[in-house]
Amino acid sequence: MAAPDGGTSYRARWAALKNIPPFLRMVWQASPVLTVAMILLRLIRALLPISMLWLGKLIIDEVVRLLALPDTPQTLIAWWQSGLADHLILLMLAELGLALASDIFGRLVSYADTLLQERLVISLSMRLMDHAADLDLASFEDAGFQDRLDRARRQTMGRIPLVGQIMQQLQDGVTVASFAAGLIAYNPWLVLLLAVALIPTLIGQMHFNAALYDMNWRRAPERRQRDYLRMIGATAETAKEVKIFGLNRFLRDRYLDLAERFYAENRVINRRQLITLALLTGIGTICYYGAYLWIIGSTLTGQLSIGDLTFLSGSFLRMRGLIEGLLSSFSSMAGQAMYLDDLYRFFDEEPAIASPARPLPVPTPIRQGISFHDVGFRYPGSDRWAVRDLSFHLGAGESVALVGENGAGKTTIVKLLGRLYDPTEGRILLDGRDLRDYDLDQLRASVGIVFQDFVRYAMTAADNIATGRIEARADRSRITTAAERAMADQVIAKLPEGYDQMVGKRFARGVELSGGEWQKLAIARAYMRDAQLLVLDEPTAALDARAEYEVFQRFKDLTKGRSALLISHRFSSVRMADRIIVLADGKVEDQGTHDDLMTRAGRYRELFDLQAQGYR
Numbered sequence: 001m002a003a004p005d006g007g008t009s010y011r012a013r014w015a016a017l018k019n020i021p022p023f024l025r026m027v028w029q030a031s032p033v034l035t036v037a038m039i040l041l042r043l044i045r046a047l048l049p050i051s052m053l054w055l056g057k058l059i060i061d062e063v064v065r066l067l068a069l070p071d072t073p074q075t076l077i078a079w080w081q082s083g084l085a086d087h088l089i090l091l092m093l094a095e096l097g098l099a100l101a102s103d104i105f106g107r108l109v110s111y112a113d114t115l116l117q118e119r120l121v122i123s124l125s126m127r128l129m130d131h132a133a134d135l136d137l138a139s140f141e142d143a144g145f146q147d148r149l150d151r152a153r154r155q156t157m158g159r160i161p162l163v164g165q166i167m168q169q170l171q172d173g174v175t176v177a178s179f180a181a182g183l184i185a186y187n188p189w190l191v192l193l194l195a196v197a198l199i200p201t202l203i204g205q206m207h208f209n210a211a212l213y214d215m216n217w218r219r220a221p222e223r224r225q226r227d228y229l230r231m232i233g234a235t236a237e238t239a240k241e242v243k244i245f246g247l248n249r250f251l252r253d254r255y256l257d258l259a260e261r262f263y264a265e266n267r268v269i270n271r272r273q274l275i276t277l278a279l280l281t282g283i284g285t286i287c288y289y290g291a292y293l294w295i296i297g298s299t300l301t302g303q304l305s306i307g308d309l310t311f312l313s314g315s316f317l318r319m320r321g322l323i324e325g326l327l328s329s330f331s332s333m334a335g336q337a338m339y340l341d342d343l344y345r346f347f348d349e350e351p352a353i354a355s356p357a358r359p360l361p362v363p364t365p366i367r368q369g370i371s372f373h374d375v376g377f378r379y380p381g382s383d384r385w386a387v388r389d390l391s392f393h394l395g396a397g398e399s400v401a402l403v404g405e406n407g408a409g410k411t412t413i414v415k416l417l418g419r420l421y422d423p424t425e426g427r428i429l430l431d432g433r434d435l436r437d438y439d440l441d442q443l444r445a446s447v448g449i450v451f452q453d454f455v456r457y458a459m460t461a462a463d464n465i466a467t468g469r470i471e472a473r474a475d476r477s478r479i480t481t482a483a484e485r486a487m488a489d490q491v492i493a494k495l496p497e498g499y500d501q502m503v504g505k506r507f508a509r510g511v512e513l514s515g516g517e518w519q520k521l522a523i524a525r526a527y528m529r530d531a532q533l534l535v536l537d538e539p540t541a542a543l544d545a546r547a548e549y550e551v552f553q554r555f556k557d558l559t560k561g562r563s564a565l566l567i568s569h570r571f572s573s574v575r576m577a578d579r580i581i582v583l584a585d586g587k588v589e590d591q592g593t594h595d596d597l598m599t600r601a602g603r604y605r606e607l608f609d610l611q612a613q614g615y616r
C-alpha cells in the first residue's frame with residue numbers, strides 16, 4: 001500500500017482539511033443537541049473578550065476624565081453623593097457581569113465538550129465494531145489490513161479531542177475577528193504587522209507536524225511489532241512460557257531495538273522543530289514590539305487616549321496569543337485530519353463476501369446436502385494451494401469425519417463451509433445451488449462451527465455458552481441443556497458461582513479453567529444453535545481420550561438427522577462417523593467407513609496403526 005502523498009508536502013496537509021466536514025458530520029450524528037448547544041455557547045463566549053476589553057477602555061477613559069475635572073470630591077462618599085461617578089459605576093457593574101458570565105460560559109463549554117466527546121467515542125466505537133464485523137476474515141488475516149485496523153482503532157480514541165479543538169478554533173476565530181475589527185478601526189497596519197509576525201511560524205509548524213505524521217505512518221508496522229512485544233512480554237497469557245523459557249531478555253532486547261530506532265528518528269525531527277520554531281517565534285516577538293512602539297508613540301503625541309492605549313495593547317497582546325494558538329492548533333488540526341484518512345479508509349473497506357442482490361433462502365431442512373466440486377483455494381497473498389481439485393459430498397443427516405495430517409486442509413474446508421472465504425476455483429453447492437447464492441446471515445445461522453482456536457470469552461460461564469446463539473442469552477434452560485449435552489454441566493457445577501461465574505483470569509472474580517474445560521464450554525455453544533450442519537473442528541484436542549470419545553458419541557447421537565462434520569486426530573473418535581474422508585495435500589485421497597478403509601493398505605490404516613501402536 002502506498003503512503004499517502006508525502007506527509008512532508010503542505011499540499012497533503014491542506015488537502016487533509018477536507019476530512020474535517022465528514023468528521024463534523026460524525027460529531028453531529030453522535031449528538032445533534034449537544035453539537036448545537038456547543039456552537040451557541042462558544043459563539044457567546046467568543047464575543048466576551050472584546051466586550052470586556054472595550055468596557056475596560058471606557059472605564060479608564062472615564063477615570064481619566066473624572067480626574068481632570070476641576071474641584072473633584074476628596075472622599076469616596078463625596079464622590080458617591082456628587083453623582084459624578086454614576087456612569088463609572090454602571091460601567092464597572094457591566095464589566096463585573098461580563099466577567100461572571102465568562103466564567104459560567106467557560107464551565108458550560110467544558111461540560112458540553114466532555115459530554116460530546118464521550119458521545120463521539122461511543123458512536124465511533126460502535127461503527128468500528130459494526131464495520132469490523134462485516135469485513136471478510138481474509139482482511140483480518142492480512143498484515144496490511146491489521147495496520148489499517150490498528151490505526152483506525154487508534155483514531156477512535158486519539159482523534160476525539162479534535163472535536164474540542166475544532167470548536168475552540170471556531171470560537172477563537174470569532175474572537176480574533178472581533179479584535180481585528182477593533183484594530184482596523186484604529187490602524188489597519190497593526191493587523192498586517194501581526195500577520196507578518198505569525199505566518200512563518202504557521203508554515204514551520206505545519207512542516208514539522210507533517211514530518212511527524214509521515215514518520216508515524218511509515219513506522220506503523222514496526223510500532224505494531226513493538227506493541228506486540230511489549231504485550232507478550234507482560235501479559236497473563238504469556239507469563240508461563242516467558243518464565244519457563246526465560247524469554248524476557250530476548251523480548252525486551254527486541255523491544256528496545258525497535259523502540260530506540262523509533263526514538264532516534266523522533267528526536268531528530270523534534271530537535272529540528274525546536275530550532276526552527278524558536279527562530280520564527282523570535283521574529284514574531286520583534287514585530288509585536290514594533291506595533292507596541294507605535295501605540296505608545298501615538299499616545300504620547302496625543303493621538304490616542306490612555307483608554308485607547310490599554311485597549312490596543314490589550315487587544316494586541318490577546319490577539320497575538322490567540323492567533324499563535326490558532327495557527328499552531330490549526331496546523332495540528334490539519335495534521336490530525338490527516339490521521340482521519342486512516343479511519344475513513346477503514347470505513348471505506350468493503351467486504352468481498354456478502355449476500356447476493358437477490359439471495360435465496362437457505363432450505364430447511366436441507367435435502368441433498370453439501371457438495372464440493374473441484375474446489376481449489378489459496379489464502380490471500382499466498383501462492384500455495386491450501387486445497388485443490390477437492391470434491392466430496394456431505395449428505396443431509398450424514399456424519400462425516402475428516403482426517404489428515406497437519407496442514408492437509410481440514411480447517412480450510414470448514415472455513416469454506418461457513419463462507420469465511422470463497423473458493424478460488426470450483427464450486428460448493430448446497431442442495432444443488434452455489435453457497436454464494438444464499439443469504440449470508442441465514443447460511444451462517446444454519447451452520448454451527450466450533451473451531452480449533454475457539455474464543456475463551458472473559459465473561460460468565462452462561463455467556464460463554466450463550467455466544468453460540470446470542471439471541472437466546474436469556475433462555476437459561478436452553479443454556480443448561482446445551483451445557484449438559486456438551487458435558488460442560490459438570491465443569492459448571494464445580495464453579496463457586498455456577499453459571500454466573502466469571503471465567504478466565506482477565507477480570508476480578510474470574511476463575512481459570514483447564515484447556516479441556518474451556519473446550520466443553522465451547523462445544524456447548526454448538527448445541528445452543530439450531531444448526532442444520534454442525535462442525536467440530538478439533539476442539540477436543542485438550543480433552544482426555546475418554547472425554548473426547550464421550551463428546552463425539554453424544555455429538556453423533558444429538559446430531560441425528562442433521563449433517564455433522566468431525567475433525568479429530570484421534571482415530572477412536574473418528575471411526576464413529578458414518579463416513580471418513582482422508583485428506584492429503586488438499587485433496588481427497590480416500591473415503592469410506594472405518595471398516596472399508598481398514599481393509600485397504602492406505603494412509604488411513606497406516607495412521608490408525610501408528611496410533612494404535614502407541615497405546616500398546
Ligand SMILES: Nc1ncnc2c1ncn2[C@@H]1O[C@H](COP(=O)(O)OP(=O)(O)OP(=O)(O)O)[C@@H](O)[C@H]1O
Pocket residue numbers: 141379380382385386404405406407408409410411412413452
Ligand atoms: N490464514 C492462512 N493464510 C495462509 N495460509 C494458510 C492459512 N491458514 C492455513 N494456511 C495453509 O493452508 C494449508 C491447510 O491448512 P489447514 O489449517 O486447513 O490444515 P489442517 O488440515 O486443518 O491442519 P491441522 O491438522 O494442523 O489443523 C496449510 O498448508 C496452511 O499452511
